[in-house]
């Protein structure tokens with residue numbers, strides 16, 4: 001198994017190209033199940049969650065061809081309902097998008113339980129509410145989830161009690177081939193919801209309102225293939241922006257949609273980082289900066305994303321004064337703090353809130369990637385620590401970052417993959 005080793009103390013300089021968004025690619029890949037024909041999907045990130053998704057679909061009878069490094073043709077015309085591998089499904093949270101697509105196309109799905117990141121209890125009650133409203137009967141047993149309906153789904157009005165990305169995606173997928181109109185209220189507004197709607201509409205769907213809190217899906221009889229380009233990954237972009245700032249470097253982050261970065265850009269400017277927005281890139285300059293403390297609360301888009309909370313926490317260890325982060329999405333997403341404290345950070349966590357006393361030096365240590373975003377936060381901590389930081393369980397990081405080490409090396413970081421004996425590394429729980 002491999003670890004990532006970081007030798008800290010080098011500011012990042014140069015430019016980096018951002019990959020396609022993992023959290024847009026996953027629903028779109030599974031959405032191909034609804035399509036009668038071949039879809040060509042461009043700008044797919046080369047990350048492990050995508051690889052597993054392809055393995056799941058191929059096992060069910062899909063044809064997946066690699067056209068180039070980031071472009072794939074996916075043809076699910078001959079897929080068989082209810083045949084996904086429980087072992088593969090359990091490795092990936094997003095595999096629950098099979099519920100929406102199989103239910104939407106066949107009226108029947110049976111899968112193993114999806115993987116769940118171990119940073120929190122992640123309920124699916126809102127998904128179930130959506131399927132039931134669309135005429136589904138949901139059976140959840142220890143080993144499987146089965147959803148079945150008799151006849152055609154007529155569409156439904158669904159009000160989500162919490163804003164849920166996965167629930168919004170699943171209801172869109174489940175209703176796109178229905179015989180009626182479905183209204184989703186209190187829908188998630190994330191850019192990946194919009195990207196999914198654009199993809200489905202290119203295939204012949206009739207979806208309006210994506211990106212607002214009310215989405216309307218007018219059911220159609222059939223979807224046809226199309227070509228679609230996945231949007232840039234705002235979380236990967238934000239990770240590089242924070243890494244550039246934390247090391248007091250200057251980096252141009254290319255292939256981004258600056259609008260998607262507004263909550264982060266505003267926070268970085270507030271703490272003293274210079275941000276320049278260009279057409280499809282953002283320049284971050286923190287050379288000679290001293291950072292002011294701030295308060296952050298993570299919220300659904302367009303609020304500050306929970307998926308950038310651990311990275312931002314590392315940056316705030318370098319601000320002079322006391323900062324506070326309140327986690328508004330997942331109660332227990334501060335488990336990585338113990339490792340940061342071992343590196344020299346002063347952070348106190350009280351359930352959903354972390355108080356960070358900044359201005360501390362960080363020192364290299366052996367730390368663990370507890371999940372995807374916590375793992376990359378450890379890499380950023382390593383970049384600003386003195387000495388060497390060794391990060392284990394990097395499987396978690398590879399789930400969602402395309403060539404992280406290569407991209408950081410291109411910015412001048414001293415970061416390496418090293419191979420260690422298997423027994424020295426704990427297997428990480430599935431996350432995304």
Ligand code: EPU
Pocket residue numbers: 023026093094117121122123124125126127128162163164165166167188306307329330372373400431432
């Ligand atoms: N929730 C419920 N009931 C439900 C569904 C969700 O109570 O039926 C709650 C969750 O417990 C959570 C909140 O609603 O408190 C939001 O959860 P959501 O459903 O939006 O999360 P998700 O769809 O499971 C996606 C991303 C996560 C990201 C969250 C929040 C994908 C594949 N995953 O998860 O990404 O943290 O939205 O933005 O899109 C990551 O990429 O590192 C990652 C964890």
